[in-house]
Amino acid sequence: MKLISLLDHLAATPPAGGAAPRRALLQQLGRAAVAALPLGLGAALPAAAETKDTSLDAVSQLLLLERLVSAFYTRALAVNGLIPAAQAPDFQRILRHQNQHVALLTQALQDGGAILPPMPAFDFSGQRNVAANPVLFPNVLSVYDDFLALAQQLEDLSVRLYKGQVFNIAYDAKLYKAALRIHAVEAEHSAHVRGLRRSRGATVKNWPSSTDAAIARPAGAQALATAATGGEENLLHERLAGATVPFPTILNVFRLTFVSDESIAEAFDEPISSAAAQAALSLFF
Amino acid sequence: MSDNLQPRGSDDATFAQPLYTPIKRRSFFMYAGATAGASALVLAGCSKDSPDPVKPNLPNGNSTTADGSISLGSGDVGVLNYAYALEQLEADFYAKVAAGSVLSGAELAYFQQVAKHEAIHRDFFKAAITRDAPGQTLRGLTPKYPTGTFDTRTSILATAKAFEDLGVSAYNGAGKLIKNAAYLVIAGQIVSVEARHAAYIRDLIAPGTFAEDGNAATSVNAQGLDLVMTPTAVLATAQAFITEKLDGSSIGVNA
Numbered sequence: 129m130k131l132i133s134l135l136d137h138l139a140a141t142p143p144a145g146g147a148a149p150r151r152a153l154l155q156q157l158g159r160a161a162v163a164a165l166p167l168g169l170g171a172a173l174p175a176a177a178e179t180k181d182t183s184l185d186a187v188s189q190l191l192l193l194e195r196l197v198s199a200f201y202t203r204a205l206a207v208n209g210l211i212p213a214a215q216a217p218d219f220q221r222i223l224r225h226q227n228q229h230v231a232l233l234t235q236a237l238q239d240g241g242a243i244l245p246p247m248p249a250f251d252f253s254g255q256r257n258v259a260a261n262p263v264l265f266p267n268v269l270s271v272y273d274d275f276l277a278l279a280q281q282l283e284d285l286s287v288r289l290y291k292g293q294v295f296n297i298a299y300d301a302k303l304y305k306a307a308l309r310i311h312a313v314e315a316e317h318s319a320h321v322r323g324l325r326r327s328r329g330a331t332v333k334n335w336p337s338s339t340d341a342a343i344a345r346p347a348g349a350q351a352l353a354t355a356a357t358g359g360e361e362n363l364l365h366e367r368l369a370g371a372t373v374p375f376p377t378i379l380n381v382f383r384l385t386f387v388s389d390e391s392i393a394e395a396f397d398e399p400i401s402s403a404a405a406q407a408a409l410s411l412f413f
Numbered sequence: 414m415s416d417n418l419q420p421r422g423s424d425d426a427t428f429a430q431p432l433y434t435p436i437k438r439r440s441f442f443m444y445a446g447a448t449a450g451a452s453a454l455v456l457a458g459c460s461k462d463s464p465d466p467v468k469p470n471l472p473n474g475n476s477t478t479a480d481g482s483i484s485l486g487s488g489d490v491g492v493l494n495y496a497y498a499l500e501q502l503e504a505d506f507y508a509k510v511a512a513g514s515v516l517s518g519a520e521l522a523y524f525q526q527v528a529k530h531e532a533i534h535r536d537f538f539k540a541a542i543t544r545d546a547p548g549q550t551l552r553g554l555t556p557k558y559p560t561g562t563f564d565t566r567t568s569i570l571a572t573a574k575a576f577e578d579l580g581v582s583a584y585n586g587a588g589k590l591i592k593n594a595a596y597l598v599i600a601g602q603i604v605s606v607e608a609r610h611a612a613y614i615r616d617l618i619a620p621g622t623f624a625e626d627g628n629a630a631t632s633v634n635a636q637g638l639d640l641v642m643t644p645t646a647v648l649a650t651a652q653a654f655i656t657e658k659l660d661g662s663s664i665g666v667n668a
Contacts, residue, residue, distance in 0.1 A: 218621050225624065228637030291601045295594060308588045309638035311601065312581050315608035316624035316639070323616055323623075333526075334613040335606055391529040395537075396602040397609075 181402050184237075186296035187303070188245055189402055189409075191233040193289055196412055197282050198226040199250045204275055211272065215324065222317050229310050236303050248413035252278070254349060256413065264349040264411060276325050277343045281356040283318035284336060285408055288355070288400035290314060315397070336360040337394050348411075355400055355408035361393050471663050474542070474549030482660035486549050489593050490542065491664035494551040495644055496600070497538035499583055502654055503576050504531040505556040510569055520617065524573075527610055534603055541599075555656035570618050577611035578631075579650055580604075582642035590644075590665025608639065 181189070201223040204210055211219055237244055251257045254264025267274040290311035298304050319334040326332050331341035336357045345353060472478065474486025474494045485494040507528035510516065516524055542550040562572055584604035591597045612623035624639075625632035633639055642650075644664045652659060 215621075218623075221624065221626060224626065225633060225637040228635070232636055232638075287605050291598075291605065294601065295597070301589065305585075305589055305641070306636070306638055308601075308604075309585050309641055312585060312604055312608040312639035313624055313633055313637060315605035316612035319609035319612035320616060320621075320623040323613060334523075335530075335609045391526065392533055394526070395530040395533040395606055396599075397605040398602065399598065 181293065181296045183297050183299055184240070184242055185402065186293040187233055187236055187240075188242075189405065190289065190293055190307070191230065191237065191245065192248070192409055193286060193405070194226055194229045194233060195247060196250055196409060197286060198223060198230055200252055200278070200282060201226060203252070203269055204279075207269055210270065210275060218320065218324075222320075225313055225317070229313075232306060232310075236300070250413050252412060254411050256411070262346065262348060264346050273325070273328060273330075276321060276328070277330075280318065280321045280325060280332070281343065281352055283314055283321055284356040285352070285400070285405060286314040287311060287318055287397060289402070289405045291397065292399035292401060292405070333394070335394050336397065338390050351404070351407040352411055355404050358404070359398050359400075361389075362396070362398055363389055363392050471666060471668055472660075474546060475551050478660045480658075480660075482658040483552065484660045484662075485551060485664055486546075487663035488665065488667045489591055489596055490546045490549050491661065491666070492587050492590050493538055493542050493546075493596065494549070495583070495587060495648075495661055495664050496603075497535065497542060497551050498554060498655070498659060499580055499647070499651060500531060500535040500538055501551075501554050502556050502651060503580060504528070504535040506558075506572065506576060506654075507531050509563055510573070513563055515563065515566055515569060523613065524569075527573075527613075530606060530610070534606075537599075541596075552657075556654055557656050558654060570614060573614045574611070574618060575650075577607055577614055578640060579642070579647060580607040581611055582640040583644070583647040585639060585641040586643050586647070587665070592667065 201219055205216065205219055205223065234244060249257055252265055252268050255261040265274075265278055268278040269275065290307055294304065294307045294311065297307055322332050322334045326334075331339070333340060338361055340357070343353065471487035472484040474484065474490045476484045476486070478484050485491045485498065507524060511521070511525040511528040539550060558572070562568055581604060584600055584607065588597065588600060591600060615622040615625070626634070626637075629635065631640075644661045648659055648661045
C-alpha cells in the first residue's frame with residue numbers, strides 16, 4: 129500500500145465524535161495504519177505477530193520494556209563487585225543504548241501528543257513490591273551468573289517484542305525505521321550476554337537454540353521464559369495463504385543432509401505477541 | 414469572494430492597517446481548515462484508485478539490462494532477490510570457511526553452524542521467490558574473493574565481520590521498501606540472527622566490541638540505532654565479491 133493511500137484513508141477517517149483528544153488521535157493513527165497494511169495481517173503473519181495493538185499501545189509497551197531493562201542495568205552497575213571490571217564497559221554500553229532507546233520512544237510519545245505513562249516501581253526479585261510474595265528471581269542483583277541469566281532473557285524478550293510490535297508503528301516511517309534498527313541492537317546485546325554466559329560454563333549459544341540449557345526458575349516465572357524463548361523451535365516460515373516454504377523437500381541443504389531441524393530453528397528468530405510480553409514484563413512491577 | 418466586488422476605494426483602508434495585525438484564533442483555524450481541505454484534494458488526486466498516468470517499465474527479476482547487468486527486479490521481488498544475492502554470498506563464504514582448516518575447535522564449530530544458517534537463508538529465499546514470482550528468481554551467483562581471504566584467521570574474521578555488518582545494514586535499510594507484511598516478518602526473523610552473528614564475530618575479533626558505538630559510520634549511532642545502508646550502497650560494496658554485475662536500481666519500486 130502506498131503511503132499516499134494510507135494518508136488518504138486517514139483523511140477519510142471521521143473524527144471520533146466532537147473534539148477528539150490528541151491521545152485518541154494517536155490511537156486512530158495506529159488503527160488506520162494497521163488496517164491499511166496489505167494482505168490482511170491475520171492471514172499472513174505467524175500467530176505471535178498477530179497483535180491488534182494501536183500504535184500508542186505499541187510504543188507505550190516498548191517504552192515500558194526499555195525502562196525496565198534500563199533500570200535493571202542501572203541497578204546492577206551500582207552494585208559493587210557484581211559485574212567484573214573487565215565486563216563493566218560492556219554493560220555500560222548496553223545501558224547507554226537502552227537509555228537512548230528510552231529517550232527516542234519518550235520523544236515519539238510526546239511528539240504524538242500522548243501522556244507519558246508513569247514510571248513503574250521496578251522490582252527485580254519478582255515479588256512485585258510485596259514482601260509476602262515469593263521471590264522468583266533470586267540473586268539477580270548480587271550473583272553475576274544470576275544477573276547474566278536474567279539479562280539474557282530480557283534481551284531475548286526485547287528482540288522478540290520489537291519484532292512483533294514493529295508492524296503496529298508502521299504509520300510513522302521515521303519511528304518504524306528506528307524500531308527496525310533498535311531491534312538489531314537488542315539482538316547484538318543478547319548475543320553478547322549469551323557469549324558471556326557460555327564463557328562461564330553455561331550451555332548456551334549466541335542465538336536461541338534447542339541445545340541451550342533451560343534457565344531454572346520457579347513456576348511463577350514461566351511467563352518470562354515463554355516470552356524470551358518460547359516457540360523458538362518453530363520450523364514453519366513464511367506462511368502465505370496457508371502455505372509454508374517446505375524445507376524438507378525444497379532446500380538444497382536439506383538434501384545434503386547436514387542441516388538439522390535445530391539449525392533451521394536457529395536460523396530464524398521468532399516474534400512475540402504483546403500479551404505474552406506483557407505477562408513477562410508484569411513480573412517486575 | 415464578494416470582497417473582490419467591493420469598490421476599489423476600500424483597498425486603501427485595508428492598506429492602512431498594520432501588516433502585523435495578529436490573526437485571531439478563530440481566523441487561524443479557518444486558514445488551517447482551508448489548508449487541510451486543499452491537502453485532501455491533493456491526496457485525492459494521488460490516490461491509488463486513480464489511473465496511473467505513466468506506467469514505468471519495470472524490469473523482471475533475473476532479466477538482463479541494456480548494459481548486460483542482471484536485474485534484481487522491482488517491488489518486493491527486487492527486495493527478495495537483493496536479500497537472496499547477499500545470502501548467496503554469505504553462504505558461499507561460510508561454506509568455504511567451514512570446509513577449510515584455518516579455524517579449529519569451538520571456533521570452527523561455530524562457523525559451521527553459521528554456515529548452515531546462511532545456507533538455510535539462501536535456500537529459503539530461493540524457494541520463496543520461486544513460489545511467489547516464478548521465473549524471476551535470481552540465478553546462482555559466482556562469488557569471488559581477494560587473494561588470501563581464506564588463508565588466515567585474521568582475514569577470515571575481518572571478511573566475516575564485513576559481511577555480517579553489511580547484511581544487518583542491508584536488512585535495516587530494506588525494511589521500508591517491503592510492501593508485503595509476510596516478507597517483512599521474515600526479514601525481521603532473519604536480520605536479528607545476522608545481528609547475533611555480527612556480535613559473535615566482533616567479540617571474536619576483540620572481546621567487548623559487539624554493538625560498538627561512538628562512530629555512527631561503522632557502528633551503533635548516538636540514538637542507539639544500528640547500522641543502515643541503502644541497496645545502492647550495499648550493492649556497491651557487495652559487487653567487489655560477485656563476478657556477475659548486478660543492477661538493483663528498481664528494488665522496492667512499484668508500478
